[in-house]
Amino acid sequence: MANPVFSEKTFTKIDLTYNSGEVMTVQSTLTKVGILLFILLASSAVSWVGLLEGWSIAPMLIPAGCIGGLLCAVVLAFKKEWAPQLAPTYALLEGLAIGAISAIFHQFALIAAGLTFGVVFVMWVLYKTGIIKATRGFMVGVAAATGAVFLLYMLTWILGMFSISIPYIHQGGTIGIIFSGVVVTIAAMNLIIDFHLIEEGARMQLPKYMEWYSAFGLMVTIIWLYLEILKLLAKLARR
Numbered sequence: 001m002a003n004p005v006f007s008e009k010t011f012t013k014i015d016l017t018y019n020s021g022e023v024m025t026v027q028s029t030l031t032k033v034g035i036l037l038f039i040l041l042a043s044s045a046v047s048w049v050g051l052l053e054g055w056s057i058a059p060m061l062i063p064a065g066c067i068g069g070l071l072c073a074v075v076l077a078f079k080k081e082w083a084p085q086l087a088p089t090y091a092l093l094e095g096l097a098i099g100a101i102s103a104i105f106h107q108f109a110l111i112a113a114g115l116t117f118g119v120v121f122v123m124w125v126l127y128k129t130g131i132i133k134a135t136r137g138f139m140v141g142v143a144a145a146t147g148a149v150f151l152l153y154m155l156t157w158i159l160g161m162f163s164i165s166i167p168y169i170h171q172g173g174t175i176g177i178i179f180s181g182v183v184v185t186i187a188a189m190n191l192i193i194d195f196h197l198i199e200e201g202a203r204m205q206l207p208k209y210m211e212w213y214s215a216f217g218l219m220v221t222i223i224w225l226y227l228e229i230l231k232l233l234a235k236l237a238r239r
Contacts, residue, residue: 003146003190005073006197006217008139014080014206023205024214029198032087032215039091040098040219047099048106058100065097076216083212090216094223101227108233116226119184123191134196142189149183172238180232187225194218 047065051058072090076083102109126132156166168175198214 003194003217003221004150005077005220006194006214007143008197010080010197010213010217011201011204011206014210022208024201024208024210026199026202028208029202029211029214032211033218036087036091036215036219037222039088040095040223043092043095044099044102047096048103048109051100051103052106061096061100063097065093065095065100068093069097073216073220076213080213081207081209083209083216087212087216087219091219094219098223098226102230105230105234108230108237112226112230112233115229116222119188119225119229120191120222123188124195127192127195132192134192138189139193139196142186142193145186146190149186172235177232177235177239180228180235184225184228184232187221187228190221191218191225194221 047058047061050061069090072086072093076086076090079086102112105112123132127134132138152166152169156170159166169179170176194214194217198218201210201214
């Protein structure tokens with residue numbers, strides 16, 4: 001499994017009844033990515049200030065943002081044509097959670113953000129120059145690695161309910177740092193698949209609303225990458 005909301009299967013069930021006649025383009029999709037990033041950063045800033053200044057609602061920002069964002073993602077998985085409305089809502093809600101989390105790890109947040117945008121830019125260059133190609137084998141390998149990480153995180157969550165923790169990988173030791181480095185690499189590789197799918201969607205002349213959905217799919221990967229980089233920096237600081 002690659003990005004659970006943005007994979008080759010995304011394009012197999014598209015409701016063409018919502019097609020306005022306009023079709024998806026790469027440039028317009030990237031514009032929408034920029035809009036979602038702006039919304040995410042703006043809501044993150046509000047959340048950051050709220051947590052640091054002790055707003056009464058501050059403790060609810062992380063769970064509200066995470067749960068709200070998850071609900072948006074689930075609905076979008078079944079109703080992609082709602083993406084023009086739900087993708088910005090997702091960015092807003094995730095921004096609330098990201099901002100609060102970043103405020104907790106404020107000493108690493110700006111570095112993590114800079115590294116995230118740097119990785120996105122580098123992966124875009126590597127993709128556009130053909131140095132890394134989204135071949136079938138590459139996509140299968142990244143999907144398998146992403147699925148393994150997802151299952152491991154799910155196992156960690158389930159065991160945590162019984163006060164059982166998986167040793168080493170979530171700690172600041174060598175194994176934990178290597179694990180986080182591997183996960184960051186896997187998240188970065190998912191960007192290649194996202195870029196490929198955006199170009200494929202444009203080539204297939206999908207309905208215009210798929211620009212918003214594709215931008216949402218890319219945002220999911222970028223947010224994941226940021227959180228993993230933030231986690232890696234926190235582990236490095238604990239050494």
